Amino acid sequence: MPATEEFTGWVGLDAKSVEGNLVKTTFHPKIFSDDDIDIKISHCGMCASDLHTLRSGWGPTSYPVIVGHEIVGTVTRKGKNVTQFEIGDRVGVGAQCQSCLTCEDCIHDNEPYCTERVFTYNDTFANGDVAYGGYAQEGRYPASFAFKIPDGLPSEIAAPMMCGGITVYSPLKRNGAGPGKTVGIVGIGGLGHFGLLFAKALGSDKVYAISRSKAKEADVLAMGAEGIIATKEPGWSKTWTRKFDLIVSTANNADMPLADYLSILKPGGRFVQVGLPEEPIPQLSFGPLVMSNVSLLGSLLGSRSEIAEMLELSATTGVKSWVQTYPMEEVNKVLELMDDGKAKYRFVLSN
Ligand code: NDP
Ligand code: ZN
Secondary structure, eight states, X not given: OOTTOOEEEEEBOSGXXXXXXXXXXXXXXXXXXXXXXXXXXXXXXXXXXXXXXXXXXXXXXXXXXXXXOOEEEEEEEEOTTOOSOOTTOXXXXXXXXXXXXXXXXXXXXXXXXXXXXXXXXXXXXXXXOEEOOSSBSXXXXXXXXXXXXXXXXXXXXXXXXXXXXXXXXXXXXXXXXXXXXXXXXXXXXXHHHHHXXXXXXTTOSEEEEEESSSTTHHHHHHTTOSEEEXXXXXXXXXXTTTOEEXXXXXXSSSOSOHHHHHXXXXXXXXXXXXXXXXXXXXXXXXXXXXXXXXXXXXXXXXXXXXHHHHHHHHHHHTOOOOXXXXXXXXXXXXXXXXXXXXXXXXXXXXX
16 A cells, blocks of 8 residues: 555644644554554543653654554554454554563563653654654554553553553552562552552452542542542651652652651562653652662553463453553643643543
């Protein structure tokens, strides 16, 4: 097919697009290769990263941009090297859509750290073609980063797992969440609610929500948490000193009590930051790290095998994303709701 074929999507043209100014228009997807699939997009979750990107919060975004990296849809076309999917299969695509698949990182299940990785939007393929995300009716992606959605998992439930879910599943799994462990999740938004659900699904003994207030208490208990810790209550960390084995932080703002979070880890405990605030990391003295032998780590997305494992675990154990679904035509209204912190806990756009 000629390179001039067109798909339709909701395009951000400048930093003001985050205020609900996406424009529905046509765009040229990447040139179709033998390794690609085309997807008729049925659902796309809305991640805070979409907002950071639209507003150029992490540095200048390359406009025009189509955000959205929690994509589910059906395969409508496949390249001749694609053997793992049939036309009509239901698949998901997350925040990474390509890596070299041959480097040390790729062969050791660390594809997110491949130096040739391509993100699903605001990025380019090696030939210079632009990568476009899922706020669209159709998408074109390398099949190697698409995943079959298990039959038991509805599309709107699976979509937000493709980024929000895997971003917490991976560090929980890699850092020992499971039987005998006490796990804390900082920030109960899209990623954070998955943190509670997956920490429980992995068999952690006790899982706590670490939130700024107790406003989400009823919800986190329904998600399986033991309780909620409110960090705006003075002296909160004293009650919890050295109680946690692992904390995964999804905090989306750097105005956070980092030293206090570290103080509630047991010696040898780990604090994994996955949230990516636009501001620099808070100032920290060496004491909180050295005096109790705790680790401060970061983590990006998850590997392909972890994505497949997470989807299977969700289908078999009944992990269910908490979503509110809106027609994609209403994306501009939903962007404003998301920016106002109204998601409980993930907005999903549907075509
Ligand atoms: P949401 O907006 O859904 O949730 C963010 C949560 O952060 C809020 O619900 C809030 O929880 C908490 N929060 C906000 N301000 C503060 C603060 N000052 N101190 C502590 N906590 C705070 O966002 P998402 O879950 O979609 O995304 C979270 C972050 O993760 C974003 O920065 C996003 O870009 C990043 N991200 C990173 C990925 C990675 O691979 N590392 C992948 C995907 C996203 P509460 O009200 O409970 O305090
Ligand atoms: Zn995301």
